[in-house]
Amino acid sequence: GMTDYEGERYRIVVNTTNADFWANPGLTFKDVVVDVDAGKVSGPNDNDFGVLCRYQDTQNFYFLIISSDGYYGIGKVKNGEQQLLDPPQMYHSELINMGDGPNHIQATCSGENLILSVNGDLLAEARDFSFSEGDIGLIVGSFDMAGVDIWFDNLSVRVP
Numbered sequence: 001g002m003t004d005y006e007g008e009r010y011r012i013v014v015n016t017t018n019a020d021f022w023a024n025p026g027l028t029f030k031d032v033v034v035d036v037d038a039g040k041v042s043g044p045n046d047n048d049f050g051v052l053c054r055y056q057d058t059q060n061f062y063f064l065i066i067s068s069d070g071y072y073g074i075g076k077v078k079n080g081e082q083q084l085l086d087p088p089q090m091y092h093s094e095l096i097n098m099g100d101g102p103n104h105i106q107a108t109c110s111g112e113n114l115i116l117s118v119n120g121d122l123l124a125e126a127r128d129f130s131f132s133e134g135d136i137g138l139i140v141g142s143f144d145m146a147g148v149d150i151w152f153d154n155l156s157v158r159v160p
Contacts (some may be wrong), residue, residue, distance in 0.1 A: 001013050002021075003021055003022070008153065010151065011041065011149065011152070012149075012152070013150075014047075014149050016095075018143060020139055020140070020147055021139070021140055024137035025136075025137075027136070028133055029136055032053060033158050034051045034108075035106050036154060036156075037105075037154045038101060038150055038153075039070045039097075039102035039151055040100045040136070040151075041100075041150065042149045043149045044142070045098065047069075047150070048065040048139075049061060049071075049139065049150045050066055051138065052064075052138070055112075055134045055135040059080040062109060062114055062131065065139065066091070068100070069092075070092065070094070071092050072091060072124060073124065074125075074126040075085060085114065085128055095121045112127045112129050114127070114128060136157055
């Protein structure tokens with residue numbers, strides 16, 4: 001896989017199946033609102049991409065994701081175990097621009113509240129107490145097919 005800038009955009013490519021790649025700036029945040037535009041360059045629509053928050057290490061963080069085939073979810077990895085918080089499985093939404101996108105993703109991690117919005121509309125909310133601070137990041141994942149290639153642009157991080 002690859003995580004790197006290409007021109008004005010950041011790209012994450014996952015060239016293996018059932019894998020997640022991410023990038024972090026190496027900072028610590030408590031409560032944040034992360035906004036980013038994202039879309040598919042190439043690869044299967046059965047993918048996932050979005051934002052990490054309160055990243056502790058590779059075994060402990062929250063993720064707020066959508067997919068190119070219109071699914072979304074909020075979850076966490078705690079002690080290496082992945083769990084969707086809300087919805088309890090990936091749900092479909094017509095609010096997500098499918099295929100190549102683009103989509104505007106907003107992830108809010110404030111107190112125990114985790115909120116995922118896309119294109120200005122609320123998709124999901126969850127509550128969890130596991131992590132109170134940590135890094136942010138961008139994540140891309142593959143399932144049964146490799147070759148997921150996602151671009152990110154216009155990243156902003158602010159205090160809610």
